Amino acid sequence: xxxxxxxxxxxxLMLIAGLVAGPAAAQTLNVQIVGGLKTATPIAVVPFxxxxxxxxPTDVADVIRNDLNRCGKFRSLAVSEIVEQPSQGSDIKFATxxxxxxxxxxxxxxxxxxxxxxxxxxxxxxxxxxxxxLSGTVDASSSADLRxxxxxxxDAIFQQITGIPGAFWTRIAYITAVGTGNxxxxxxxxxxxxxYNPQVVARSHExxxxxxWSPDGSRIAYVSFESGNSAIYIQNISTGARQLIxxxxxxxxxxxxxxxxxxKLALSLSxxxxxxxxxxxxxxxxxxxxxxxxxxxxxxxxxxxxxxxYFTSDRSGRPxxxxxxxxxxxxxxxxxxxxxxxxxxxxxxxxxxxxVQANGNVYRIAIADQNLGGQVRYISPGPIDESPSFAPNAxxxxxxxxxxxxxxxxxxxxxxxxxQRLVLANGDVRQPAWGPYRKN
Numbered sequence: 393x394x395x396x397x398x399x400x401x402x403x404x405l406m407l408i409a410g411l412v413a414g415p416a417a418a419q420t421l422n423v424q425i426v427g428g429l430k431t432a433t434p435i436a437v438v439p440f441x442x443x444x445x446x447x448x449p450t451d452v453a454d455v456i457r458n459d460l461n462r463c464g465k466f467r468s469l470a471v472s473e474i475v476e477q478p479s480q481g482s483d484i485k486f487a488t489x490x491x492x493x494x495x496x497x498x499x500x501x502x503x504x505x506x507x508x509x510x511x512x513x514x515x516x517x518x519x520x521x522x523x524x525x526l527s528g529t530v531d532a533s534s535s536a537d538l539r540x541x542x543x544x545x546x547d548a549i550f551q552q553i554t555g556i557p558g559a560f561w562t563r564i565a566y567i568t569a570v571g572t573g574n575x576x577x578x579x580x581x582x583x584x585x586x587x588y589n590p591q592v593v594a595r596s597h598e599x600x601x602x603x604x605w606s607p608d609g610s611r612i613a614y615v616s617f618e619s620g621n622s623a624i625y626i627q628n629i630s631t632g633a634r635q636l637i638x639x640x641x642x643x644x645x646x647x648x649x650x651x652x653x654x655x656k657l658a659l660s661l662s663x664x665x666x667x668x669x670x671x672x673x674x675x676x677x678x679x680x681x682x683x684x685x686x687x688x689x690x691x692x693x694x695x696x697x698x699x700x701x702y703f704t705s706d707r708s709g710r711p712x713x714x715x716x717x718x719x720x721x722x723x724x725x726x727x728x729x730x731x732x733x734x735x736x737x738x739x740x741x742x743x744x745x746x747x748v749q750a751n752g753n754v755y756r757i758a759i760a761d762q763n764l765g766g767q768v769r770y771i772s773p774g775p776i777d778e779s780p781s782f783a784p785n786a787x788x789x790x791x792x793x794x795x796x797x798x799x800x801x802x803x804x805x806x807x808x809x810x811x812q813r814l815v816l817a818n819g820d821v822r823q824p825a826w827g828p829y830r831k832n
Contacts, residue, residue: 421587421801421814421821425462432467433495433553435460439471440500440512441479448535452502452512455542456549458586459560462812463550463787464805469494481515481524489519496525498549508534512541516549526552539588550787559783560585563827564790565593565603565612566801570819580614582629585783585803585826587814593627594634604648605827612825613637613648613657624648624659637672649692649701651718658692658701669703671718682720691735694718696742702726704734713747727760729768735778739786744806746771746780746789757791759806771808781826790824 437457442448460466469492478484479501489497500514509531516526528548530541540561547558562585571577580594580603594600598617605612606626613626623639624646638645643662650657657672661679667690669683683689687707694701695715702715705723711734713727727733732750739745742762749758749768757772757780776794783789790803799820803812814821 420590421583421816423587424813424815425458426811426813432465434469434493435466435496435498436469436474436489436492436494437498438474438477438479438500440502440514441477442502443504445504448502448510448538450535450538450542452500452538452542452545453498455539455586456498456546459543459546459558460550462586462803462805462810463560464807464810465550465554465787481517484517486519486522494519496553500545502538505531510535510538510541512538512545514545514548516552539584543584543586554787556785556787557829559785559787559829561830562784563609563830564781564803564824565605565827566792566821566824567600567603568816568819568821569799570816580612580627582612582827586812587801587803591629593629593632594625601823602647603823603825604650605825606650607652607654607828609828609830613650615646615648622646624657637677643667647690647692649694651694652696652698658694658703660690660692660703669701669716671701680720682716682718683723693736693738695738696740702736702738702745704736711750713745726766728766729760730758733758735780737780737782737789739782740784741786744782744786746782748778748780757789757804759789769808771804771806772802777802779823779825781824783826784829788826790826792822792824 437453439453457468461468476488478499497517497519503511505511512530517524530544532538532541543561546560550558563582564585565582568579578596578600579592580600581590582593583590596618601615603612603614611626611628615622616625622645624637625634626637627634640663647660648657655674659670660667661670667688669689669692670679670681672679685707687705689705691704692701700715701718704711705714711732712725713733713736714723715726716723730749730751733747735748737746745760747758748755754774755776756770756774757777758768758770760766760768777791779792781790787806788803793800793802799822801814801821801824
């Protein structure tokens with residue numbers, strides 16, 4: 393069955409009523425960048441010169457170009473308009489690029505590093521000042537590693553120009569659902585931030601939900617129904633080792649969320665009656681109950697400093713976002729605009745709170761800017777959008793949407809002007825989570 397909203401509040405109500413249908417496989421997502429901003433900074437990324445060897449499977453310049461385009465802050469020159477292809481700074485004819493109205497130009501070379509490895513050399517130049525701003529080298533262990541090298545290069549360029557660390561060399565997690573009825577299959581997938589290189593982490597013929605990354609990016613907490621009831625697991629991405637964290641037969645085990653230091657997990661559990669927010673110490677597995685009300689309390693998320701927890705509660709009559717101390721105390725309502733607000737995500741600096749805002753039957757992703765007194769802006773069109781998750785530098789956000797009869801993902805710039813549509817050819821994709829910065 394389809395739901396008008398797959399927020400955890402709605403899901404919990406359905407679970408209580410026994411209405412969750414069972415049942416996902418994994419495939420590469422189809423990727424399409426939608427929209428653009430004419431005022432974005434113009435930048436030319438020239439095809440990188442290859443020094444010897446067979447043709448490479450990855451166009452490094454194209455990956456960099458797409459990274460910069462999808463973040464919304466840059467507008468790269470179309471390949472068809474690149475009339476010269478310098479690979480060294482001495483080859484750049486700056487008059488040409490000024491005529492093309494480019495502020496920056498990126499050039500580079502790919503060299504054989506021996507032993508099957510490659511080396512990507514890149515340079516970033518300011519066209520108007522005719523000045524090299526950045527140069528660097530990124531190693532690729534093989535030709536299959538070139539996409540990673542390209543993402544790292546884009547990160548360096550992004551940081552040099554904006555002053556903010558780039559987040560292209562990161563990963564996303566999401567759930568796919570393929571098939572119908574008793575043949576439905578669910579998969580928990582990890583992929584590059586642009587949707588490439590998917591890896592199956594878990595697969596089940598029963599529902600998988602709510603993936604959340606550990607702060608170090610090595611593990612994912614998620615909800616599985618494989619035992620017949622909801623249970624929370626933690627899975628190591630590299631080894632596949634899995635731990636059952638909460639699997640009480642009575643009530644709902646849902647909505648895991650890691651503390652910023654990775655030592656605790658916030659949960660929504662209902663074994664005591666209605667769903668309440670708990671915090672589990674990962675070392676001792678001891679639980680501390682934080683909320684006590686007759687309402688549904690779910691979807692916890694930590695503040696970046698670890699001092700507060702935001703969560704969704706319908707204690708005011710309809711779902712709204714509340715904040716309370718991570719040690720417990722009296723919750724404070726923080727969302728007021730719109731009929732309903734739920735499923736919060738908090739940016740790394742706490743300056744932005746993304747949420748699903750519902751008005752009537754329209755569910756959209758809204759961002760409340762804390763620098764502007766909580767002023768809200770919409771970054772998705774609806775009618776059924778959900779599960780917002782910030783990139784670690786908050787320059788982008790990923791969310792799930794219903795397009796016609798299909799569930800898809802969108803990665804969107806923080807101004808909402810550029811959207812990257814991620815689609816599974818023969819199934820649904822939902823509940824995304826953007827991972828932390830990668831270390832290796």
